[in-house]
Amino acid sequence: MSTLTAKGQATRDRIVEATADRILAAGIGATSLDDVRADTTTSKSQLFHYFPGGKAELVRAVVALQGERVLDAQRPALAALDSLEAWEAWRAALLAHYAAQHGWGCPIGSLAAEAAGTDAELAEQIDDYLRTWRGELQAGLERMAAAGKLRDDAPPPERLAAALFAQLQGGLLLTRTEQALWPLEAALDGALVQLRAALAS
């Protein structure tokens, strides 16, 4: 792993991406290394060549990739969540991302439950990821609070961020069970209603 040829890097990437697709569609447990092998036309030895830690390491790479993708999709909006318009832009970015995603993959949050039982380290990684994501929302709210844009009787940024983030995650969950985008839309609308209610008049 010290040195990776361009070819090797390409193979590695191919493996991670294909595995990500499968895991998002079927879950971790339902994704076998043989599946991955078939999807990528690779051999067992390659899987373990690029991921000496075996399936656990591969899955961790997948989670990191997918996490980065989702964060990237909100990136410009996420950095400047300090006005109602910015939050509306954030909402739009999320909807665009999940609408474009082929299939209705399970949200990362749903993997947490599965990971908790099988791989404590992975569970920790997912929890950390969710915390940083939520932290971004909280940071935006804190900037707004500091600028006096929030009502005095509004919930503190930490709680408000948790509520908004929960709204989002729940929306993703329903979007998956319903195989449709509208629950996520409805959820994000609800999040904005909450935000407006917290805005200083």
Place this chain on the structure above:
Amino acid sequence: MSTLTAKGQATRDRIVEATADRILAAGIGATSLDDVRADTTTSKSQLFHYFPGGKAELVRAVVALQGERVLDAQRPALAALDSLEAWEAWRAALLAHYAAQHGWGCPIGSLAAEAAGTDAELAEQIDDYLRTWRGELQAGLERMAAAGKLRDDAPPPERLAAALFAQLQGGLLLTRTEQALWPLEAALDGALVQLRAALAS
């Protein structure tokens, strides 16, 4: 299976309950029949005696039990969700239930992702369950709308119910990752904010 002695019924119940605990703590995939056997001091033959369909049938029984439990916890409040006070009572009932639950089991919604990959029938059962739960909220909102208690420009009951339900499910997700109750509290607070915003003045 046709006839169950009191003793047999007791054993069966013991199996389902112990399995429920394990599944809620570790997920479906991380719960093996041998684990269940050990937890309940039963033998393989008993497991298959009471659940001829094997693990799949057992898991379905667990989901049914847990679903019923959660619904029961909200029962009185759920039947009369037609005023702000009723929704506040509902919120309190949920918090009480999840606070009392030992450990921070994964919400049923989180099992959906795992089930989707391994047992389509189970996934369907879980989806149905989530739909009826959400349907209860929607029914309450529809009664309120019919009684003119909702603003004309409020979202339609279906979307509002989805938003509130998503808020709840997301709250459960965070409560698990944080191993604390406050995210669920914050989420339910957010749900009530949304509800108030939809109330006719």
Place this chain on the structure above:
DNA sequence: TACGGTCTGGACCATGGAGTCCAATCGACT
């Protein structure tokens, strides 16, 4: 006490999937 059904124990089988190993090939650099 004999009988029939339910209940229980635990050995046994089958299989899928993770992980190992070695030999063969490729490709860059000398």
Place this chain on the structure above:
DNA sequence: AGTCGATTGGACTCCATGGTCCAGACCGTA
């Protein structure tokens, strides 16, 4: 061409786990 490491193929081992089977214990009834 020669060499060395990166890359690849695929057979093989090992084991966890779901599922089968049968013999025996329990228990109510005739």
